[in-house]
Amino acid sequence: MKIKIVSVPVRDQQKALDFYTDVLGFVKKIDMPLSEGNRWLTVVSKYDQDGPELLLEPAPNHFEPAKVFQEELFNAGIPWTQFYVDNLQEEFERLTKLGVEFSMNPTEMGTVVVAVLNDTCGNNIQLVEEK
């Protein structure tokens, strides 16, 4: 068994694709039309394009419990998932200049530094730098 896909629930797939590529810097990998305007849409890290894919899935639009779960996590400030960066302070400054909102600024947490941003698609995303 291999871990090939992890998913992030999004309200608007096109808006999510723009944010995850233009702002966060991921690269589109698969974009396949499905029924009723939905897409099988994945992005990968620019530096590991054969690595795990992030599926931007429109679950909250089609399954009410997914929407409720996503909203509750978001309101509590809990990240849906996390991505690793080499230099969190630099990334924090770059993203802030692009207008990205952070609910938690870079904060030391043991052997890592973490920050939490709003992905504009209904999720908090945590960025992590290993010290």
Added chain:
Amino acid sequence: MNYYIQELERIKEICFSNQIQIDLAVNTRNYLDANFAKNIKLDVLAHLQLSSKYHLIRVFKKYHGITPRQYLINKRIKQAKVSLTSGQSVSDTCYAVGFASINSFSNLFKAKTGMSPSVYRRATFDKSKP
């Protein structure tokens, strides 16, 4: 302050209040990252960090979730994959990433990747050639 930040503060207080231990764990990992290709002796490493060998292992595991030895093996295997993919021979790769014996390198590589180094090299290097 949202719920997540409150929880993080609480957990930080419980798990990450010992800065001396955190520095030991971080410094040791940085040392392993910079020196993985050398013949690293844990007691020398502990001595460098002004710690005992057993304390060092315990603290490293507590903050990184794996022992220094496991971390070093993972680091060397990761580097070996890069070396084999670039076309280096199995024996050159073995010594370049810090293993002293081809046998133990091959066994560990296979355990970690599911392939022997030579099979991995054929699969990746040949594929990367135009």
